[in-house]
Amino acid sequence: MADRKYTVRPADNQQILAIFARNFKKLFTMKKSILTLLFLISISVGVQAQAAGSPADTAKVYHVIDKMPQYPGGQGALRAFLVLNLHYPVVAEKSGVQGRVVMKFTVSRNGSIRNLSAVDCKITDYDKRVFNRLTADEQMKLKKACAKGFAKEAARVIRLMPKWEPAEADGKKIDVAFSLPVGFNLR
Structure with missing residues (x-):
């Protein structure tokens, strides 16, 4: 296999915001699910x-x-x-x-x-x-x-x-x- 070369460059703020905006709903839903799960675990058994x-x-x-x-x-x-x-x-x-x-x-x-x-x-x-x-x-x-x-x-x-x-x-x-x-x- 031939060695591939990759160029890594820093992301600008707009790219970061775009990635964040695309994933915000997933992150928020996941965070909410995790907090709900932790709350249920703490009160159901304690x-x-x-x-x-x-x-x-x-x-x-x-x-x-x-x-x-x-x-x-x-x-x-x-x-x-x-x-x-x-x-x-x-x-x-x-x-x-x-x-x-x-x-x-x-x-x-x-x-x-x-x-x-x-x-x-x-x-x-x-x-x-x-x-x-x-x-x-x-x-x-x-x-x-x-x-x-x-x-x-x-x-x-x-x-x-x-x-x-x-x-x-x-x-x-x-x-x-x-x-x-x-x-x-x-x-």
Whole structure:
């Protein structure tokens, strides 16, 4: 075969804009699809699992789990429990602040919950009329107070939960790390 020679020259702005315009709809649709998929995954399961054995079991790391831990009655019962037991933090309610906190904990082999912590807390919306009257420093303090309130309330409710059905791997009950997103929305 004969060697072919190619000339590479930089594209001008019009060429870049033309390519972008041709592909914008595809890019937008793909981005929208990916975001929708990520959102559905996060709310339908809200689970990230990894083996979290006790110190005696640290040599065994499970990459495949036969059965994930489950709240008694399944996802619907878990959502119902959260709705019935969550109390909106007063400071957040008065300020019109909404948010989401991800709680991480271990579901032990006996179904109990331990190692509970808030790993991510985000303010998703707030009442602009309230915040516009505050200084930037006061806004930051209020957001932190609301985030702390969300984390404390989510932890309180998770501690109220009954024992879960534990995870299983290789026919044995195992400890598993579990992440649960908890939303606080004013309606």
